[in-house]
Amino acid sequence: MKLYIVGNGFDLSHNLKTSYTEFRLYLLEHRDEVYTDEDLIISKGDILRNFERYCQPNDLWSDFEEQTEKIISEISEGKIIIFEEEWSCKLDIGGERHKFIDCFKKLIKKQDSTFDTDIYHNEIQEYALKYFNNKVRELYIWVPYLYISFQEWIQTIILKNTKNIYEIDEDSSVISFNYTNTMEDVYQQKDVLHLHGSVKNLEDVVLGFHSPEIDDKLPGLETSFTKEFKETQRMFAEQGSRKLNSNKFYDENIGRFYKPVNLLKDSIESFVKNKNIHEVIILGHSYNKIDWVYFKELVRCAPEAKYLFSYYSQNDKENINKIILENKFDIDCEKIHVDNFKIKKD
The missing domain is CATH 3.40.50 (Rossmann fold)
Structure with a gap:
């Protein structure tokens, strides 16, 4: 055989338009088309600008895939300014999470000195983390839509004739x-x-990059693609439970361009x-x-x-x-x- x-x-x-150049042209030609994601709006033009801010891919498909490593690195090492301070987008380094919640408490206290933040600690913690996660989502909303745009683009490649x-x-x-x-x-x-x-x-569709360096930097990312992991995630979702300290948007999109x-x-x-x-x-x-x-x-x-x-x-x-x-x-x-x-x- x-x-x-x-x-x-x-x-x-076969003269099929499958190069990265064609994907880029697709985004340019449809740059005014927008995606609406709850309260956020992003256009294909925004997606292209954000991608090329981190990457400089050329016509070779393999180079485009290699450039996506920069997306993984950007999200994994990303910083965000909130309360005039710089925070890791993961918000899980040492006591940074507790520090952010304390900042949130102080802000509430500043607005209402009579409010007992200790009594409502759990509620404040949940709201603070939700607020933080939404800020991360605003910063990186272009990432999932780059992937979605790619899915749309490959559907435009015509095999007829x-x-x-x-x-x-x-x-x-x-x-x-x-x-x-x-x-x-x-x-x-x-x-x-x-x-x-x-x-x-x-x-x-798998689109992205893999390297031992990424595996060392982000342990557990490889296993997050297994059927067992996805089944466990599905069971947790059906039960309506999720770790309080989990940033769902971050978790999903850190692996969007990772090749298992x-x-x-x-x-x-x-x-x-x-x-x-x-x-x-x-x-x-x-x-x-x-x-x-x-x-x-x-x-x-x-x-x-x-x-x-x-x-x-x-x-x-x-x-x-x-x-x-x-x-x-x-x-x-x-x-x-x-x-x-x-x-x-x-």
Whole structure:
């Protein structure tokens, strides 16, 4: 059996508008469209400005993903000014939480000296934290809507009239790094794993970055993507309970652009297991370091297969050499220009 691994270059070669530049143009063209979130209003233009305030992505898709690490870092290390003081957006460093509640109490006392803040301590604490969380939400409301805008944008990519240009064997298996259904709708492939989700399953779309540094800085973030964690969260929600010190908006959006690598590796293993794969053909990949972890898992699961690494540019060839040498892949492999996989014209 042949296994095809397709990256964004595969879609680009079909003249599909899937580059970051197109996403940016989408936000620009719809910059006046607004989202209303309770009392907050944010436009697509606001989203783009905020994103590019922290990031300078270029046309390469992998670079866009790498830039999202800055979003994770910004939220995790973010500061906010309240009561003329600077606070961590997490509000959980040492006694900072208690200090903020004390500031809130003093403000109430200043407005009404007769009010007994000790008697109503619990109510004041809950209100103070709600006030703080709302301020954080106002500051970072653009983050979830960048993700939502991305979901909307991938739905605008039209496959109609797209023609197959590659020789793809029938009854093959496919691991796609793309959100489009090009392999299913254009090449009629049935056995396809969308590693990062697809346009047909928007809630499963994975967009973002992963690094050991992030895991060290934010322990527990990786496990927050497991089914067990989500089931526990659902049970707590049904019971109407939530930790008083939890900032729901912060908790949800710190992981909005985090890539749960361990779970994605597991999905590769499950997909490849029990398949008699004799050839792996990689099309449309830049072989950027951000994706090396998946290739390592693939080689681990199918070590006896022959690997055909396609390249488009000299940079691709250099990246192929790097991925093989630096990961010490002991595999039968070959580098082939991508045009050799295209349908031969008469």
